[in-house]
Amino acid sequence: MTIKINASTPYEVVIEKGALCRINDLLKDGQRVLVVSDSNVMPIYGNRFVGAEKLTLKAGEKHKNLKTIQLILKTLQRLGFTRSDTVVGLGGGVVGDMAAFASSIYMRGIRYVACPTSLLAMIDSSVGGKTGVDFLGSKNMVGSFYQPSLVICDTDCLKTLPEREIKNGMGEAVKYAVLTGDEEMLSDCLSADKVEAFIGKCVTAKKEIVEADEKDKGVRALLNLGHTFGHAIEKLSRFKIAHGVAVAMGIRVATKVAVGAKVATVENAEKIEALLDRYNMPKAVEYDKKDFIDAVWLDKKRTTDGINLVLPEKTGVCKTVYMTKQEVLKLI
């Protein structure tokens, strides 16, 4: 399946079993390629890229920083890469965010191709052009909007994915179910005959929002459902809780706040909770409320006085609500 994303620079998302086996055809000839991956993924899929340069990063969110970006930039410089060459990000969300960010600022932008290998990266982070790294303890605080030239999702990669990574992806998948109201999309979604359609549904949901608001000035905020609280949970767990799982936990907090703010009825909130339960998403961890709200207040959605929170009214209907720190503190 191929989905076209009509961003400022249009590109295609190829979702296909075995796509990495024909990667050398998918990447056009006549240009040099640097494959950026991490120590988990490069040993498994790196050899599919014939004749490409390779750069293996240390795996994990704690290496998602400007130091690693400089390593990628130095490698590109050392290899003499030019604007007519290509960087491939091969791996999960962390690798993709960094490879894409480095691509966006090397020579003010060279061609970037995303090859997501995790469920989370396939259904969410590889599409939409948000790139970045963590900075001084804040998630994705430094980055850019930069669209890939091509996204290639090989569903075969999901077979080698550890269980915790599947759960990580399912956290974001639940987000799409709550946003779209299409709970059915989740059921048995990773089975061989459903997985392509499932990834396609998530990508299509994201596509519609990104096409309407590429630079995140309005409706795109909805994609942050669960993220403002989720980023705080990730941070307080010292990144032991994976992003997608933290997002699911963040949806629980957002649902609680929605009830308190009379955005959602108790009944509708319970339906969302039930959906999170069905996919075994953990209950929101009880952090010290002061620590939690301070971590929330590092978010990019914050203005000087308050924060824009995405709250679910019910599955299929979410809205952005502006609240002060005191108001949020009362309701969490």
Added chain:
Amino acid sequence: MTIKINASTPYEVVIEKGALCRINDLLKDGQRVLVVSDSNVMPIYGNRFVGAEKLTLKAGEKHKNLKTIQLILKTLQRLGFTRSDTVVGLGGGVVGDMAAFASSIYMRGIRYVACPTSLLAMIDSSVGGKTGVDFLGSKNMVGSFYQPSLVICDTDCLKTLPEREIKNGMGEAVKYAVLTGDEEMLSDCLSADKVEAFIGKCVTAKKEIVEADEKDKGVRALLNLGHTFGHAIEKLSRFKIAHGVAVAMGIRVATKVAVGAKVATVENAEKIEALLDRYNMPKAVEYDKKDFIDAVWLDKKRTTDGINLVLPEKTGVCKTVYMTKQEVLKLI
């Protein structure tokens, strides 16, 4: 005078004697402001920004690097700046390139206002959205395309500019005269009654090219007249030769190559040389040709095999010519 730039994000360039005296009106209320400037300019004009936060960088091209960008990012983070706040770049091209680059990547982009105080920054670098820093010895190797929200050129700032900075700006000004064929624009251009119109002509020339090709994939290359060789001259001089002067010297080299490649006649080349002489631009320095060509080959316009050079056919007509390293080496 106000010139509107219709880039992907439109913005205005205000060219006005004394504009900095009403800067607090020009910057809209209700948002925080960080003024980024350098140790030369902040002491002179920093106090015009009432109630703003200030960050003073070390002056000079040698500090135009990722370390300084991190200092700006840390300052924004420490002050708790959000997307609704504003960064002002107050100074010459180096300060502007860095303040704009940091603005483009902090939270994936916060509002940026350019207050160029040098002739070069007013007529060239503050308009068009190219940002960046030097990296591992290559000029502007890391950066982004990021349009300012507003550009404010206070022509009174030119009064405090040292003579070498005036000459630096005139180097880029000669470039605009060669590109447009309007040699007359240069004559007595800094006199009180002509300076606004002169800056306006340069900005308008740049505007037309940038609007046609914001991301530098085609016609915008023409603005690099003199730059490919100029950057090499800057580098080999260890940045003792200022950018604009190096560009003028680069135009001399490009003119020589144009004659050798039969793009320009000797007669037309002599007219360009005469124009450079009239504004006291130095002759091209004689570097070792091997060193020179290697420095040229660090340029972003390079592809793996060759380089796209902007060569003048005559004043008012320039073109891009693709040449191999060997071909260029023969003609310089």
